[in-house]
Amino acid sequence: MTLIWTTRPWFWIVVLAAVALVLPLVVSNPFAVDIFIRVLLFAFIGVAWNLMGGYAKQLSLGHAAYFGLGAYTSTILLIRFGISPWIGIIAGGVVAMLASLPIGALCFRLRGPYFAIATIATAQVLMLLFLKFRDFAWGAEGTTLPNLGDAPLMMQFDSKAAYYYLALALLALGLAITYRIERSWMGFYLVAVGEDEDAAEAVGVDTTKIKRHIYLISAFLTALGGTFYIQYIYFIDPNTAFSFNISVEAALVSIVGGIGTLWGPVVGTILLEATSALLQSWFGSGHGGVQLTVYSLILVSVILWRPSGLVGVFSDLYRRFTYAGAARSKEVPLDG
Amino acid sequence: MLATLAQAVVNGLLIGGIYALVSIGVTLIFGVVKIVNFAQGEFVMIGMYISFFLASTFGVDPLLSLLISMPSLFAIGVLLQHFLIRRVLALGDMPQIFLTFALSLLLMNIALLLFTANYRTVQTPYSELTFHIGPVYFAVAKLIAFAIAMLLSALLYLFLHGTDLGKAMRAAAQNREVAMLMGINPDRVFCVAVGVALALAGAAGSLLMPFYPAYPLVGQIFVLMAFVAVVLGTLGNITGALIASLMMGVAESLGVQFVGADSGLIVVFVMLLLTLAFRPNGLFGGWAR
Numbered sequence: 365m366t367l368i369w370t371t372r373p374w375f376w377i378v379v380l381a382a383v384a385l386v387l388p389l390v391v392s393n394p395f396a397v398d399i400f401i402r403v404l405l406f407a408f409i410g411v412a413w414n415l416m417g418g419y420a421k422q423l424s425l426g427h428a429a430y431f432g433l434g435a436y437t438s439t440i441l442l443i444r445f446g447i448s449p450w451i452g453i454i455a456g457g458v459v460a461m462l463a464s465l466p467i468g469a470l471c472f473r474l475r476g477p478y479f480a481i482a483t484i485a486t487a488q489v490l491m492l493l494f495l496k497f498r499d500f501a502w503g504a505e506g507t508t509l510p511n512l513g514d515a516p517l518m519m520q521f522d523s524k525a526a527y528y529y530l531a532l533a534l535l536a537l538g539l540a541i542t543y544r545i546e547r548s549w550m551g552f553y554l555v556a557v558g559e560d561e562d563a564a565e566a567v568g569v570d571t572t573k574i575k576r577h578i579y580l581i582s583a584f585l586t587a588l589g590g591t592f593y594i595q596y597i598y599f600i601d602p603n604t605a606f607s608f609n610i611s612v613e614a615a616l617v618s619i620v621g622g623i624g625t626l627w628g629p630v631v632g633t634i635l636l637e638a639t640s641a642l643l644q645s646w647f648g649s650g651h652g653g654v655q656l657t658v659y660s661l662i663l664v665s666v667i668l669w670r671p672s673g674l675v676g677v678f679s680d681l682y683r684r685f686t687y688a689g690a691a692r693s694k695e696v697p698l699d700g
Numbered sequence: 701m702l703a704t705l706a707q708a709v710v711n712g713l714l715i716g717g718i719y720a721l722v723s724i725g726v727t728l729i730f731g732v733v734k735i736v737n738f739a740q741g742e743f744v745m746i747g748m749y750i751s752f753f754l755a756s757t758f759g760v761d762p763l764l765s766l767l768i769s770m771p772s773l774f775a776i777g778v779l780l781q782h783f784l785i786r787r788v789l790a791l792g793d794m795p796q797i798f799l800t801f802a803l804s805l806l807l808m809n810i811a812l813l814l815f816t817a818n819y820r821t822v823q824t825p826y827s828e829l830t831f832h833i834g835p836v837y838f839a840v841a842k843l844i845a846f847a848i849a850m851l852l853s854a855l856l857y858l859f860l861h862g863t864d865l866g867k868a869m870r871a872a873a874q875n876r877e878v879a880m881l882m883g884i885n886p887d888r889v890f891c892v893a894v895g896v897a898l899a900l901a902g903a904a905g906s907l908l909m910p911f912y913p914a915y916p917l918v919g920q921i922f923v924l925m926a927f928v929a930v931v932l933g934t935l936g937n938i939t940g941a942l943i944a945s946l947m948m949g950v951a952e953s954l955g956v957q958f959v960g961a962d963s964g965l966i967v968v969f970v971m972l973l974l975t976l977a978f979r980p981n982g983l984f985g986g987w988a989r
Contacts, residue, residue: 421792421793421794423793423794423797423798425801470973470976470977471976473976473980474931474976474980475793476736476793476796476797477735477736477738477793477796477797478736478931478935480797481736481927481931482931482972482973482976484924485924485928485969485972485973486973488924488965488969489966489969489970489973492965492966492969493966612805615798619794619798623794653808653809653810653811653812653813653916654809654813656805656806656808656809657805657806657809657810657813659805660802660803660805660806660809661806663798663801663802663805664784664799664802664803664806667788667795667798667799667802668784668787668788668799671788671791671794671795
């Protein structure tokens with residue numbers, strides 16, 4: 365017999381939050397904390413991607429553009445003007461939003477796969493441009509960030525736990541925004557656009573406007589992740605900041621977890637990063653191909669057998685686990 | 701100056717012939733099956749490795765290995781369509797895009813595991829051979845590749861217009877339902893379309909081998925070019941893709957010549973973005989007539 369409060373979603377969210385908060389206090393192994401930070405960061409980027417790719421089904425493969433713009437904006441402000449990354453992170457978000465307007469205006473002319481290709485091109489153009497900007501953006505060599513020791517005001521910390529909590533805060537922010545949007549008119553419009561753009565237009569949804577708005581939010585959040593990542597690894601170059609792998613990972617974690625769901629990107633990231641950590645401990649980090657081979661096999665399997673993502677599998681299990689009696693669980697429609 | 705310009709145009713056209721084989725494949729699959737094959741570049745890579753291993757183990761000339769790479773890739777294409785693509789045709793954009801995208805990642809990384817990231821080259825008697833007409837030099841290997849690429853494109857055109865199967869393919873591209881009512885078996889037509897497209901990619905790989913190194917990520921550059929050419933040449937339009945590919949080759953080569961060695965790709969992407977801004981439907985209309 366299950367206790368009644370275990371059937372309430374908020375109960376599990378509180379448990380999850382509590383676990384997330386105490387985790388770095390219990391686990392002190394820096395390798396493990398590093399993995400947790402990666403999970404939080406990529407889950408956050410996945411959440412940002414998911415707003416656009418999942419709800420509005422605008423399948424971008426160029427989110428590295430915003431990740432890189434955020435990273436470069438805060439780094440240039442920090443090194444050239446001595447401005448704290450706390451201001452830089454917001455500035456980076458604003459720069460990314462501004463960039464999303466012309467990029468969106470171009471790319472939204474295309475649909476489906478050609479939208480994806482156009483977004484790849486925009487991210488690549490930005491990377492190539494930053495490779496050329498030797499004067500103020502250090503060109504291909506990149507630059508290391510000045511190490512200021514423990515300087516919380518400059519977003520630099522001695523303890524990995526501080527970075528962990530910062531990434532956790534970003535993820536919480538992303539999830540809260542998604543939660544709010546899901547339950548607003550904007551959420552319904554987005555789903556309408558995602559289901560059938562022409563039909564949405566026909567019933568009076570301004571699809572261009574709604575896509576532009578969600579792209580602004582998605583770009584802003586992705587840029588925050590970019591600044592955080594560079595502050596965490598202390599190094600920036602175009603191949604890191606505009607890496608195609610960032611764009612791929614953002615989409616991949618959402619798809620594996622379940623696009624257009626609140627928790628999909630989180631579930632997807634935990635699964636993929638856990639796999640990646642296991643592979644590294646088995647094979648060492650020398651074998652470049654192993655990780656992406658396994659990622660792509662997971663992706664193919666999910667697409668062929670569970671295109672709605674794995675979060676559905678977990679919510680099915682959750683229902684079977686919490687609702688007493690199998691008969692009742694059969695009446696509950698599966699959510700997609 | 702004029703000689704430099706002419707040289708850049710010739711170089712661009714010659715490599716544009718290879719781009720054409722890749723982009724014709726992409727546009728053929730898009731036209732008939734309505735899927736964008738993100739993995740098309742990886743099939744070029746497979747074609748290259750087939751030719752490389754035939755050359756290094758049995759001393760087979762890369763051009764002769766066309767006779768093996770094309771049928772092998774045709775078979776892979778039929779299997780790909782039958783076992784993978786067919787299963788996502790009824791689903792939305794996401795599975796359709798990410799299935800071939802995942803396949804691209806998979807093939808690249810398997811190649812990385814099997815063959816390592818080393819560059820592999822094949823030396824043929826004509827690899828270094830050149831001749832010149834006036835001040836303009838022609839590399840023999842590239843010229844042969846270009847000529848065979850154009851020949852294959854012409855054969856495809858004849859196949860699509862002169863044979864029943866080719867006509868069935870065009871019919872299925874125009875309207876799948878009506879084609880089925882006319883007794884065309886779409887599954888079979890789709891398998892042939894994907895097979896032919898992959899055979900062209902394999903041909904591109906073999907033709908590249910005498911003058912281009914094979915490595916696991918080599919397909920990326922060709923597939924990006926092909927995507928731009930396919931958008932520029934209007935989705936699903938084979939003649940459009942051919943002309944656009946040649947234009948792209950020239951644009952890239954001019955970019956390298958006059959803007960800087962690393963600017964070829966920038967020129968190509970800027971072309972794509974300008975096309976999207978001003979002619980989002982591409983330069984040519986509709987499916988090839």
